[in-house]
Amino acid sequence: MGLEDYPPRKQIQQQQQSTIRSKLKILLLLVSSNLLTFFLFSPNSLRIPWSDRVPRIHLWDSEALLRELNSTQVHLAQTQSDLSDLQRRLLTSNSLLETLLTELGRIHGDSSSSSSSDSDWQESLSGELKLAVGPHKLPLGFTSQLGSDELFPSLGSTCRRFPDELAQYMSYPVGGECPVDDVFAQILMLKGCEPLPRRRCHPKTPTNFVPLPLPASLWSIPRTQASSGTPIPARTTPAL
Incomplete structure (x- = not known):
């Protein structure tokens, strides 16, 4: 019986020795890893002259x-x-x-x-002055070239400063003879009122004037009697 019990005991001892060795190895590995970790992360490790090829750790x-x-x-x-x-x-x-x-x-x-x-x-404004200054409707209505259906006559912007003079200038018989007011018109233009508003009248007709028949009147020089009597420096019609 004693000889039969010997092999199991020897196996048990061998198992215990192998277990102790494995535990020692684990303990040694744990201590080595802790020492290595402490050595790497300690400030004193930076004072060791490392080679340039070895990476340096600056965590701490x-x-x-x-x-x-x-x-x-x-x-x-x-x-x-x-x-x-x-x-x-x-x-x-x-x-x-x-x-x-x-x-x-x-x-x-x-x-x-x-x-x-x-x-x-x-x-x-009123009368002829309002009609001359205000917009006029186009006969064909809206046009794309002007972008409107109205047309404003040309009038100097300075003319608004002289409403009384403009009213006097536009006082005339509609369809009749225009008054001889060249000097007054020049005074308005010298004040900056240019162009003047257009008037619906015709120049003064010379007295005792008989025009030539057509078509001769189109190509012949008018006679001296055709001058209207307005202040013109020329004495005869050919001199005009």
Whole structure:
């Protein structure tokens, strides 16, 4: 019986020895890994003269962290400077935009006021002057070339300053002879009222004038009697 029990005991001892060896190996591996970790992450490890080909670890290097912190602060200060510069430019752009909008509003306000003053001035006119200044409907209606169905006659903008003189200039018999007021018309033009409004009258007809029959009257020089008596420096018709 004792000889039969010997093999199992020997196997048990061998199993215990192998278990102890494996535990020792695990303990040795754990201690080695801890020592290696402590050695790598300690500041004293950076003082060892490593080769240039060996990568350096700066996880717990206070000097490297300080340098990175300083670099971050420099970048942050630069970003703040850029942000303040951008805000200043934005304020300048806003002020310029407000000035531009104010100027545009003033221009549109002036144009609207000027258009309203023009309409008020036209409404205050009467008679031939109102007809000569106001718009005229086109006979064929709207035209794409003018973009309207009305046509405004030509009139100097300065003429609005002289309503009384214009009323006197436009006082004449419609369809009759135009008054001899060349001097008065020249005075208005010298004041800046040019062109003058058109009048619906014809020049003065000379007295005792008998025109030549057609078609001879188209190609012959009028006789001296054809002069209208207006202040013309020429004495005879051929001298004109």
